[in-house]
Amino acid sequence: MDTPTLLAHLETHDTALTLPRGGTLCWDDADLHRAAHAADPEGYALLGLAPGVRPWQRARVLMQVLAASQAGLDDATRAVLARVAHVLTLALPPAHVITVLLGLRRLRANHKHTTRTVLRFVLEHPDADALIAARRPALLDCFEHALGKASARGCARRIADGDTASDYLRRRLLRFLTAPAAAPARVRALYAPAPPGATAPREPALAVDALRERPATVTATNRGDIAATLVHLYRGGPAEELYVALGRYLDAAALAYPRFEGTVALVLDASASMRGYGEREWAVLSQAAALRMLLGEICDRLEVVEVGGDERAPRGATDLATGVLDALAAGPDLVAVVSDGYENLFPGDLARVVATLPRAGVTTPVVFCHAMFTGSDDLRLRRPAPALPQRGFWHQDDFAELLPWMFGHCAAGAPWLRSALHTRLDALDRRAAELTAEFAAAPR
Amino acid sequence: METALDTLVPGPLSLAGHRLGTPQQAGALTMVPISGPAHPGFAPPRTGLKLSRVVGYGQVELSNAAGSGVAIVPLHIGYIQDAAQNHALCRSAFLAPGQRLLFEDACCVQAGQGGYLTERDQWFFVLPAELRDAALRLRGVHGYSKLWADIADLNVRYGLARRGHLEQILSRKRPVLTQFQSRLELQPGQVGALFFVAGRFAGLEIAPDPVYFAEMWTALVCFAYGVAAWHAEPDPPADGAAPYDARSLPELRGALERDRSARLAEVAGWLAEAPAGPVDLQEEDRYVDLRLSTVTAPHLAGQIVTDGDRTVYASLFAR
Known part of the structure; x- marks a missing residue:
């Protein structure tokens, strides 16, 4: 498997x-x-x-x-x-x-x-x-x-x-x-009789997955530090201060991952719908941009194909099919489509192009990363290529699951995944050892 | 496709300088963007035009709150508010800067709901295309309940309870309807659009400038044309996508381009096949050199604003 x-x-x-x-x-x-x-x-x-x-x-x-x-x-x-x-x-x-x-x-x-x-x-x-x-x-x-x-x-x-x-x-x-x-x-x-009425602890002693921020109300700026900073930049906030903070947040996020020794081609949907409107304006695009920036930090080579407008000026319609063909031309190890899923310029083309890739001799894996406003977005009308492997993300914390899933699709991702999981094991093992040490030192 | 656009509304509506863009599709709804000359000096409908008050059922007062620029009241605009009787207008009009205008021929679109709309929480819609012909015919007719029977019939056609409540569609189906504003995407510089539902011409909308059209975008794609499109939403293909006959990436690009050309030709064909013919024109209002007229023909109806021989605003729908 x-x-x-x-x-x-x-x-x-x-x-x-x-x-x-x-x-x-x-x-x-x-x-x-x-x-x-x-x-x-x-x-x-x-x-x-x-x-x-x-x-x-x-x-x-x-x-x-x-x-x-x-x-x-x-x-x-x-x-x-x-x-x-x-x-x-x-x-x-x-x-x-x-x-x-x-x-x-x-x-x-x-x-x-x-x-x-x-x-x-x-x-x-x-x-x-x-x-x-x-x-x-x-x-x-x-x-x-x-x-x-x-x-x-x-x-x-x-x-x-x-x-x-x-x-x-x-x-x-x-x-x-x-x-x-x-x-x-x-x-x-x-071997002694059990005391009556004892109840067993139900929670794990060691948390494997970090506790997630779960805001009662999702806004454009409570979806992780990178995206929040980008939202303020897009809104015209003080660039110097925000870029310094952005660099800091990005460095911290990138530290958690090993380098990907390969090429990722990112088809970034920068159409009007990615910008959003009202209170949600910039929310989806900022998280997609955060993902792009993080990939830029950890990938040996990242090719970005923007569809519609560009990250700072999202506009126009969404032509994902041409974006994927352009991305494949870069000869990547993996193509990742990052989009809200609204394919309106010739809808259905992405699905047909993806269906044709095997007979066109293309073996490069293509994955679809669904840019969402919240984890409960209704995606029924937002699956332009149902046959593609797809996964949603709306918060910076989602990257921890998204990246292993993405890189797991390509051969070049195997060493990345193993390295990332070894790092994770090391961290968990240290915390487990601390628990054991505390246990050993506890008075009997 | 420009020739076809001109033949759709011959005579009074000159669309010189307007160009059709690449069609976009979302389910059954096809939108062909129109770019063209911007006519400065008009107050946009959301930021300039305000609902002042509802004097009585069927009597709605709007004001032009913009500091400058005449407001063209969008045809069949309506306002929704919780716990108030939602209203729509049957006609367009001009409002000079700072002017208030009482529409005594407005219609309630929510039978049995008490309360008057106030200035708070304003969001507006445009009557669904299915109701626009009836609403236009009822311009000048006083009677707040005059559209209830048509709304009830529409609800029945869409499998909803027979009530004169447009809210059954606009509010309860709002999550799916409002997706149309993202499923279709406004183009930079866009001043209008042609709409087709399930391959049939549904409407032509032209605004004075891109800002005005952008402020109409949601009301048009989600409500004026989105309602019919929602009802005609096709099922996703059961067998998955059919691959192109291509053995390499260059062949795949070629196949994709040929397929797209064929689909563009198909949309042009829809427009060419749209019923056309002479129209009647009846002037309704004027402001300096601007003329607001009602267009009626067997195949379409609506209202247009012209400035000399230039079309400044148009909202025309298939009958």
Whole structure:
């Protein structure tokens, strides 16, 4: 399965994994996950961390990574998989993780990397005490599955007798942990009667996706700093001050992304409708311009084909079909059409041109980035080429999901995507380590 | 296409210097932009013309609030306001700068709604093309409910309740109607447009200058012609887009250009096939050298403003 299709699946299919009592694990897209993992274990696991992936899909990635054997994988890949798995145990709602761990038990999946991840979740999760109090039978099952029932109970017996660091404990339990000092108390709690009325924490300990600004009323200037600054520039605000701020915001945004070592041809709709009117004037165009500027910062080469007027003077009608043909002439790795979707100069032409590209020998991917005023725009009359991969954006925060989706469509985007997700994993791993350190330092 | 434009309204309407641009399409609505000479000295309709008050049902007073420039009241302009009886005018008129004018032959377009329009929250529309012939015939006729039966019939034709409420279309369908102002895009320097709905001539609009036309844009594309276009909106093609017969990018460009030429010819054909013939002209109002006249013919009707032999304003619709 190609990356954009897999990513789209991960971002949209949020059906829960379920474990009917006495039945088999209900995992409706297991074949897809197994195939993706088999094709590229590291890339697959990293994709689970991509912005916008649904929680139950992240749970499936965790399940697949822990269920699959790592035989034949090199140490570097194993290390990445272990870090992704650990991050996901913290980044998912604890109930999701428990379902995954019980599912692994049902699948009889028990590898060393499985054991390590399960034990770290049961004994080192920042909310471990509350989780054990509220979900003791389930977590005990997970613990005994990870170690084997005899070893688990042997460890528990020794801990009950006061053992904290014997060779037996070290070999069977403590070597899997990063904060072994905290383990004995939790193992004792696993085998003690649960306190009545305890409730399990519902929220993840680690936020994977940044909290989004969600204004009650969307305006032209609460859609991210770059676009807001551009709106003021377009309105005739003080250019010097605004350009300084624009440069600052743009640098900050570009820092979050690796360089794209390829060529993007951007068909930028600069027609009258992109300017908008009334209170929405400049809102849509400013965000499209923000995207163009960001791409200019991170792409080795960016070719811009403006349709209608230009960014500072949007006007006239929208001829996207000619724009795409002009963009293809630049020989890019990817063509991205950025438009509000109102194709009025020969409507239908974009769809026909796109339908003809394969027989014309063109293999360059073309994607449609829908410039919207809000995330709930009605796009029914704004899909000029329904066959094109398309994705909407209205806020600067949307770029975090838009760019991986865009670059995922072209071969030159593969290293970009992997690099971006590695950076993301590094950041999440640091925060996970901080949580573990806080947990280890907490008084018992 | 200029020849065809001249033959559409022979005689009184000289469109010398006006040129047709490249057609734009949004669903069933085709708009052919018209550029041409700008006639300075006219107050634009949104920023210059104001609804002063509604004296009584069917009696609307407008004022020309512009500091200078005579206002040509757009034909069939109407005003919508929450909790007030919405009104439309049956005719155009001249208003000198600072002048107020009471239209005693206005029509209510919202049966059963009490309250008078005030100066607040003004947004205006132009009567849907389907009602314009009836409204023009009712100019000079007093009676606030005179258009209710036609509005009710229109609502029934569009699957709505039989009521004399134009609001059922203009306000409740506003989200889809107002998209026409983005689905079609105003051209720089545009002073007018030809409108076709589902391939049939629907109207010709000419304004004194681009600013005036820009202020009419929303009312025309969304309401005057957008209502019929909304009702005739075609379904998207079920089988997806058909590819061109092209084996390379240059071939694809060539195929696209040929296809576009064919479609331009098709639109020119619509205009050539539009009914034409002699028209009757009846002067209604004058201001210095300007003449406001009503045009009637079997195939079209409307009002025009001329200055000598030059057309300054026209709002003509198919009958």
